[in-house]
Amino acid sequence: MSDTRPIGIFDSGIGGLTVVHEIFQRLPNESVVYFGDTARVPYGTKSPRVVEQFAKEDIYFLLRQDVKLVVAACHTVSSVALDGLVASMHLPILGVVDPGVKAALEATGNNRVGIIGTRATVHSGTYEAKFRAKNPDVKIFSKACPLFVPLAEEGWLESDVTRMTAEIYLEPIKEEGVDTLILGCTHYPLLKKVIRQVMGESVVIIDSAEETAKQVARRLQLIQMENAAGNPPSHAFYVSDIPHQFQEVGERFLGDRLGNVTRVDLDTVH
Amino acid sequence: MSDTRPIGIFDSGIGGLTVVHEIFQRLPNESVVYFGDTARVPYGTKSPRVVEQFAKEDIYFLLRQDVKLVVAACHTVSSVALDGLVASMHLPILGVVDPGVKAALEATGNNRVGIIGTRATVHSGTYEAKFRAKNPDVKIFSKACPLFVPLAEEGWLESDVTRMTAEIYLEPIKEEGVDTLILGCTHYPLLKKVIRQVMGESVVIIDSAEETAKQVARRLQLIQMENAAGNPPSHAFYVSDIPHQFQEVGERFLGDRLGNVTRVDLDTVH
Numbered sequence: 001m002s003d004t005r006p007i008g009i010f011d012s013g014i015g016g017l018t019v020v021h022e023i024f025q026r027l028p029n030e031s032v033v034y035f036g037d038t039a040r041v042p043y044g045t046k047s048p049r050v051v052e053q054f055a056k057e058d059i060y061f062l063l064r065q066d067v068k069l070v071v072a073a074c075h076t077v078s079s080v081a082l083d084g085l086v087a088s089m090h091l092p093i094l095g096v097v098d099p100g101v102k103a104a105l106e107a108t109g110n111n112r113v114g115i116i117g118t119r120a121t122v123h124s125g126t127y128e129a130k131f132r133a134k135n136p137d138v139k140i141f142s143k144a145c146p147l148f149v150p151l152a153e154e155g156w157l158e159s160d161v162t163r164m165t166a167e168i169y170l171e172p173i174k175e176e177g178v179d180t181l182i183l184g185c186t187h188y189p190l191l192k193k194v195i196r197q198v199m200g201e202s203v204v205i206i207d208s209a210e211e212t213a214k215q216v217a218r219r220l221q222l223i224q225m226e227n228a229a230g231n232p233p234s235h236a237f238y239v240s241d242i243p244h245q246f247q248e249v250g251e252r253f254l255g256d257r258l259g260n261v262t263r264v265d266l267d268t269v270h
Numbered sequence: 271m272s273d274t275r276p277i278g279i280f281d282s283g284i285g286g287l288t289v290v291h292e293i294f295q296r297l298p299n300e301s302v303v304y305f306g307d308t309a310r311v312p313y314g315t316k317s318p319r320v321v322e323q324f325a326k327e328d329i330y331f332l333l334r335q336d337v338k339l340v341v342a343a344c345h346t347v348s349s350v351a352l353d354g355l356v357a358s359m360h361l362p363i364l365g366v367v368d369p370g371v372k373a374a375l376e377a378t379g380n381n382r383v384g385i386i387g388t389r390a391t392v393h394s395g396t397y398e399a400k401f402r403a404k405n406p407d408v409k410i411f412s413k414a415c416p417l418f419v420p421l422a423e424e425g426w427l428e429s430d431v432t433r434m435t436a437e438i439y440l441e442p443i444k445e446e447g448v449d450t451l452i453l454g455c456t457h458y459p460l461l462k463k464v465i466r467q468v469m470g471e472s473v474v475i476i477d478s479a480e481e482t483a484k485q486v487a488r489r490l491q492l493i494q495m496e497n498a499a500g501n502p503p504s505h506a507f508y509v510s511d512i513p514h515q516f517q518e519v520g521e522r523f524l525g526d527r528l529g530n531v532t533r534v535d536l537d538t539v540h
Contacts, residue, residue, distance in 0.1 A: 039316060045513045046309060119515065147431075150420045161417075161434050168431070243315045245389065 006031035008067030013041035015186030016073030022213035039240035044120030099211035117184030276301035278337030285456030286343030287523035292483035309511035314390030369481035387454030
């Protein structure tokens, strides 16, 4: 059995490229079609109804590219709209929240887990609800880190500014004695080195992008949709707008050359 | 002659509240109606066509509140759409770019002017074009400071993180020997103290919010639309969405209590 169709991945912007990076690492045979809704970023400040509508439009676009599976590489969509999308679409859809929760439950020894993300993600309470459903004994310590996204986009990955910011955000979580920390935002893997330095070596850092790629691999195997063919994969990147420095910032997130980026007019995304 | 109708002020989000703050200082008799399009923020990443369309919708909303004059308290709108708006609307409309340019031209002695703003504002080249039109001898040194907006919204107004960030952004402009610096973003007045420390006492800092309020005062006087009546002003604040911490962040920008904020459904903003 071999399914050569691409994996579809979408995000409100470019953050989801860290998930693409991990999928490239783990599933080198698979083709990828990425859609970043850069014209309507951010989703985090919008209502759940609007987020679900935008996500559907993003998925319809990917469906027209004949994808076999969709990854909602966006914490906002995964937090507030995933159940509705899974129920209404006729193909497998994975989010970025569940893989991190699963990995954290396996990793924690003392049942004290930290979660960092955008204000929208932290205040949605989605992570807390997921943990409560799986293991009510796990105690969650969450912290919104609004400066991490612009620091990652600015490329100040190991700057003193970033280190000092990380100390301010992370010290309160560290003091709670968490043994596991979930990076609950697709931008944060870029800051992993600084976050590791502040949290110390003993804390397990769960990279949602990495865990999502693992889950995609498991799912493709389970439903026998892997691309086992020998032909090389081909990738395509679509965005709804190309802001200044998009190429440079995008390549930092992808960790690779970002070839073949096409702007899709929002009017055609129905 | 006395015109008791309110001044209408709009922005893509809450940054324009710094302009409201200055209007309160300078024109204590005037009532203000503010509209922040928080559901569609930011405008800076959107195309000029879309920005003009959004700005028109914002103005139509203000017109329904019977305003006598409109301030586009948004650098993106003022940069890319103001001429079209002024031409198509039947009331006075002022932006935030021209007042800063005017003040800088009056202030500079050595014709070396620095401009800081968002990536969108800096790369639009609007300031350069305006200076060239008025005085081609003025040399412009501009720098995008993407972290200043989230630092202002986070409230880290005098943090070491902010000081260090300001040094990284501003040193190159300072080294060019500018004697005048325009704060080309409505968020930046909150960081004026740190910006002043980095630039030194000898550089004139032009606060666009302050200069815009001055120009509003001049215009109202010129067209005899001041409110000379004794009745106290009343203010109203409308937003298209109320994100988490809106009240707290908004009050930091306004420098005052933010009473009476009403969410207007985007569907009704036509």
